[in-house]
Structure formats: C-alpha cells, structure tokens
Amino acid sequence: MTLLLARRILELFYDKNDDGMFVPGDGDCVMNENSGWGNIRVSPLLTVWRRLHVEYDSMGAVKDNTVVAEVQEIVVLEDEEEIVVKLHPGEHLPLEEDRFAGGYLLDNSGARFEILGNTDRQVRLKKSGDSVPQVGTVRLRDDDVLTDGQDVPDLTPTARDGLKEAMAEACVEVLFDIGGHQGNVKFKGNLDLSTEKKSEEEQQFLLDHWNSKDKNRENYWVIYILVGFQGTRREDCDPNTEPCTLGRYFAPGGGAYVFYETTRDLAQKYNLCAEKVERLSLVHEVGHLVTRSESDDITIWDVKTKDPDHPGYRVINEDFYALDFRYTPECLRLIRTATKPWGPEVGNP
Ligand SMILES: [Ca+2]
Numbered sequence: 001m002t003l004l005l006a007r008r009i010l011e012l013f014y015d016k017n018d019d020g021m022f023v024p025g026d027g028d029c030v031m032n033e034n035s036g037w038g039n040i041r042v043s044p045l046l047t048v049w050r051r052l053h054v055e056y057d058s059m060g061a062v063k064d065n066t067v068v069a070e071v072q073e074i075v076v077l078e079d080e081e082e083i084v085v086k087l088h089p090g091e092h093l094p095l096e097e098d099r100f101a102g103g104y105l106l107d108n109s110g111a112r113f114e115i116l117g118n119t120d121r122q123v124r125l126k127k128s129g130d131s132v133p134q135v136g137t138v139r140l141r142d143d144d145v146l147t148d149g150q151d152v153p154d155l156t157p158t159a160r161d162g163l164k165e166a167m168a169e170a171c172v173e174v175l176f177d178i179g180g181h182q183g184n185v186k187f188k189g190n191l192d193l194s195t196e197k198k199s200e201e202e203q204q205f206l207l208d209h210w211n212s213k214d215k216n217r218e219n220y221w222v223i224y225i226l227v228g229f230q231g232t233r234r235e236d237c238d239p240n241t242e243p244c245t246l247g248r249y250f251a252p253g254g255g256a257y258v259f260y261e262t263t264r265d266l267a268q269k270y271n272l273c274a275e276k277v278e279r280l281s282l283v284h285e286v287g288h289l290v291t292r293s294e295s296d297d298i299t300i301w302d303v304k305t306k307d308p309d310h311p312g313y314r315v316i317n318e319d320f321y322a323l324d325f326r327y328t329p330e331c332l333r334l335i336r337t338a339t340k341p342w343g344p345e346v347g348n349p
C-alpha cells in the first residue's frame, strides 16, 4: 500500500494500483478523518504548531532627501558631452561619491539636468543641447522613487501574503494582528551603524516603536517589522553600482527593517516587480528573527541566475522569484524547532 503525500502537506491519498498517481475512480481514494481505504482513517494533519504575531509600522514623510548647494563655477567641456558644475564648500558636505549618478540637478529656474556623477565639490551633468544651469542655488536629487514630503508606504499585501505562504511550509500561521499600527514613525534616510554606540541607538529606535515586545514568549511568538527607507549609506543602491541591502534584522534585541526605497531601486535597476522584491526582503528578515540564525541559509537562492558581476545580488529575473521567497530546507528545520523570535528577554507571565 502506497500513500501519496501531495499538494505539500495538505492532503493524503491511497494509491490502490501503485502507479504513483492519484486517479479518482481507479480505486484510489482521499485519506482523511471521514473517508479512506476500508476502515482506515487518518487523523487531522498538523497544519499549525505556532502562530507568529507580527507588529508592523512604517516611516512617515521623507525629509532631507534633496541636497542644496551653491554653484561656484560652471565649465562646459566642448569636446565631451559633459558640463561640470563646481560647488562652493558648504553645509552639503560631505557628499558620497557618485550618489547622484542617475539622478538630476535642478537650477534656480527649475531647469533639470541629468547627473552623470559627483564628488564632494563638483557634479558632472549630461550635456543636452545648449542649455547650461544658472549660477546660484542648485538642488541635487539621486534616483530615489520617493521625494521629500511623500509618505513611506506600508507593507504591501503581496509581501504579507508571501510571508504567510513561506511560513505555512513550517506549519506556522502568520497574523498581522498585534501592537497597533503606526504609519508615521520618524523618518530616517539612512541607518547609521558606523560605531557600536550608533548601532545600539538604531536597535533602540526599533524597540521604542515595538509596542508588543513584552508579549514574545515560547508559546506566543511576536516580531516587529518597520518599513524604513534605506540601510547605511554604503549599501543603499545610490549609486546603482553599490550593494543594495533590502532589509536588516537586529539581534539579539529583535525587530527588522524592510527598506522601501532600496527594494524599489533594485526593482528599477533589474526591471523587476517591486512588490515581489519587498516580499523577498520581508520573508528573509523574518526568517532570521524567528530562527535566531545569523547564517545566510535562510531563503532559497537560484545560483544559476545570480549575476556574476554583482556577487551578493539576490534578485535577477522572474524565475528566481518563484523559488526565492521560500525558506531553505535548513531554515524550515530551524523554524520547526525554534524557541521564540529575537527580542528583549521578558519574565514569565
Ligand atoms: Ca507611513
């Protein structure tokens, strides 16, 4: 007698003629509490062994994502397709090299010029006809999707449903039902993890907004997700040649970011569906939080489609996604034996 386990773990069949297929009417039958082969019945399968309660917030309106500077001199290079705008040293310093590549410069009259690259003291613009920016105050913008004043959106249903699906494989039910929801957490353009003290402040920032953190127990899992803007300056995909960190978990204090702007930036760069990139980021970071694992054996990578020029990039094409927002076998094993997610230690109730 062969029992086929099909459609993941949801249904069990009796395969009468051992042909490896379920054909109703062929003598094969569904095995559950009510039906089965002869008098044999199957007790209900375990489909949920833990519930994971997710508190999630998002940052409010974007601030200071435009840099204002004063022009010192404009040089039009006749033989090249470039205009060089030299800047007065000022409050805009320091500027990350080439952060504004792919973005644009706005002059006082509102004219817009595409930026090819930048250093601290000058910006290289693409020449377009005879137009040259006016000398005076200029505004520099990188290629970010969100501009000053726009609200950082919440987790998309695609991402939330993706987490439910990924966790279901480990018999964990995900509920976005705890701690209230805040859509206007104070905006921060980049995380600062440059020193131990700064990193502790970033951890504390998450804890300050995580209302349900004291509820996390071995029999009642609670995690915190904040939709933020970008990781550190060196991993925010500006310029696009830089690493694009899509999310970041904090250990052992708990909580994780999903970076709205970086997921959009990466999606644009590779012409991908942004919501699917966000789904990948959410599933991945939650995998770390729940398993307390710092290894990167968390979500499935399709090595074949990995971009050899950009080691570490995880998302390349549609095929990749089909696999990637699911947990690896090792991560599923760790979820099934997990005690409780990372978070502050709390006493028993
Ligand atoms: Ca918001």
Ligand SMILES: [Ca+2]
Pocket: 096, 099, 232, 233, 234, 235, 236, 237, 238, 239, 242
């Ligand atoms: Ca950067």
Ligand SMILES: [Ca+2]
Pocket: 102, 143, 144, 236, 237, 238, 239, 240, 265
């Ligand atoms: Ca970018």
Ligand SMILES: [Zn+2]
Pocket: 284, 288, 295, 296, 298
């Ligand atoms: Zn990771």
